[in-house]
Amino acid sequence: MKLFKVPEPTIMRLSLYSRVLEQMEERGIPVISSVELGDAVGINSGVVRKDLSMFGEFGVRGVGYNVRELRDNIRRLLGQDRTWPIVVIGAGQLGSALAAYPGFRQRGFDITALVDVDAAKIGTDVQGIPVLSWDEATNMIQEKEIKMAILAVPAEDVQATAQKLVDLGIEAILNFSPVILKLASVQVQNVDLTVFF
Amino acid sequence: MKLFKVPEPTIMRLSLYSRVLEQMEERGIPVISSVELGDAVGINSGVVRKDLSMFGEFGVRGVGYNVRELRDNIRRLLGQDRTWPIVVIGAGQLGSALAAYPGFRQRGFDITALVDVDAAKIGTDVQGIPVLSWDEATNMIQEKEIKMAILAVPAEDVQATAQKLVDLGIEAILNFSPVILKLASVQVQNVDLTVFF
DNA sequence: CGCTGTGAAGCCTTTCACAGCT
DNA sequence: AGCTGTGAAAGGCTTCACAGCG
Structure with missing residues (x-):
């Protein structure tokens, strides 16, 4: 977790992750890996992990990310947790x-x-x-x-x-x-x- | 003039230059400097010069760029010279x-x-x-x-x-x-x- | 003298590979 | 074994400063 400075491209991608997670959540999928999330938005899984790691450790090694939890975190980061x-x-x-x-x-x-x-x-x-x-x-x-x-x-x-x-x-x-x-x-x-x- | 590989950000900016040049052309302004063009789109003049220099030498040292000529060149580069x-x-x-x-x-x-x-x-x-x-x-x-x-x-x-x-x-x-x-x-x-x- | 064209340096982002946790 | 988190290296874009030309 760095948080010194978040690259603008990362913020744009968070928006994409947010959309995918929304869909996953609706479909009742509980866990997603960086590879799956990367595929869904058309980028490499390493990028996903690096992006997410800038804000905290949201994932579980050997397992992946909890969809709802990650979605909520990204929403908060993007200021989407309020109207x-x-x-x-x-x-x-x-x-x-x-x-x-x-x-x-x-x-x-x-x-x-x-x-x-x-x-x-x-x-x-x-x-x-x-x-x-x-x-x-x-x-x-x-x-x-x-x-x-x-x-x-x-x-x-x-x-x-x-x-x-x-x-x-x-x-x-x-x-x-x-x-x-x-x-x-x-x-x-x-x-x-x-x-x- | 390099032309090996044109950065994507440069292409996005060409679009902006194109719009500004269009307006200049309409107002009958014959010549524009990189500083003026940069100001008009909100970026540094050095960026403008570097962007334009990737495709050829459109400017005249000590003077600036011919508005109409530059506009036509950018249009051609962007494929906007046809419908x-x-x-x-x-x-x-x-x-x-x-x-x-x-x-x-x-x-x-x-x-x-x-x-x-x-x-x-x-x-x-x-x-x-x-x-x-x-x-x-x-x-x-x-x-x-x-x-x-x-x-x-x-x-x-x-x-x-x-x-x-x-x-x-x-x-x-x-x-x-x-x-x-x-x-x-x-x-x-x-x-x-x-x-x- | 003014403004362009451009090399070199600096900075930021991406890529890659792997250590580390579960 | 599987997948995350991350350092190190590579790559690409921007900045800067100035040589070069009109």
């Missing part, structure tokens, strides 16, 4: 799809509301998630102390919208608009959906 | 949003069709992109020699759908379903939309 409220800005096609994406809830993100400027959308809902005006959203963000936002607005509105969010106390922004967003003092993750091909 | 037809499998909320996402077209991906099994959706369109049945899609994929697909189907259908695509000759799959997809002999990129926080 994080988030807002989605932009109730267009992409924003609505992201709000409905089941993965967020599965990982402990609670999409509290969508926000839009279009009066025709305000007051409606997307699979039970309400679409709010900025006035309503401002109250909610401050009341519920929401710190994270997903941005899915037209390219030309991104920078101004992001600044508004920062002023409201948002600390992490996941930007899906096809524009590189830059902000000081806030954690910004730009996601270019086309970059993966 | 790639793709299909989106799953015309649900996420699939529709991806089909409508402007970034794909901007980067030379031509979304030819959506595919779904829901009879109520087949025959409709999403912003002008037709929703086809599997029979229709099978013909189109073979006729137009489509080699790439975006997967946005329910978790339980992912593996079977992917196999069907491979059998139809698809060579690259971008999987947005919240399931890790594994296939031999085909390039699969799993995108977990929640991994970024």
Whole structure:
């Protein structure tokens, strides 16, 4: 167990392990070896062991890892053992799809509301998630102390919208608009959906 | 100019440079230095120069890089100088949003069709992109020699759908379903939309 | 003089093999 | 015997500084 500094690639992989363990847990499999876990995510078993060993000794030699225990530990490490409220800005096609994406809830993100400027959308809902005006959203963000936002607005509105969010106390922004967003003092993750091909 | 082996991080960054250069080009800026380009994407200028130098000598010492020329070169390197037809499998909320996402077209991906099994959706369109049945899609994929697909189907259908695509000759799959997809002999990129926080 | 192109050094991650526990 | 935890070595990427050219 080192814990001096955890490599970023390791953190990304923890996310993958978490998903596999979830499935194993559902299927009632009690124990998994590093080889099996590695195969499931498509990497070498040594990587799995090294990754896990950075946080503690979760395994049993000669046996493997207890699925539920390991899952719980990884969840805790990733901050997935609690629920994080988030807002989605932009109730267009992409924003609505992201709000409905089941993965967020599965990982402990609670999409509290969508926000839009279009009066025709305000007051409606997307699979039970309400679409709010900025006035309503401002109250909610401050009341519920929401710190994270997903941005899915037209390219030309991104920078101004992001600044508004920062002023409201948002600390992490996941930007899906096809524009590189830059902000000081806030954690910004730009996601270019086309970059993966 | 090395070209022995190009680091993956470099390729990811080329995508970013490409976007910035596009904007510069639109604004009519003829020349850009590595410092400016670096600032625009949030990295050190040395990285920019090293990245670009792997493919050739695009810059002029004492001056900088010709925006249009550099943009064209990067496009060519990324295979963005031609149009790639793709299909989106799953015309649900996420699939529709991806089909409508402007970034794909901007980067030379031509979304030819959506595919779904829901009879109520087949025959409709999403912003002008037709929703086809599997029979229709099978013909189109073979006729137009489509080699790439975006997967946005329910978790339980992912593996079977992917196999069907491979059998139809698809060579690259971008999987947005919240399931890790594994296939031999085909390039699969799993995108977990929640991994970024 | 300014900015590119690049070698060399430093740092971080992965790989490998095996000691050590059950 | 089986599988984990980990040190040591290898490999790859980034940083730095500067030579070289316009």
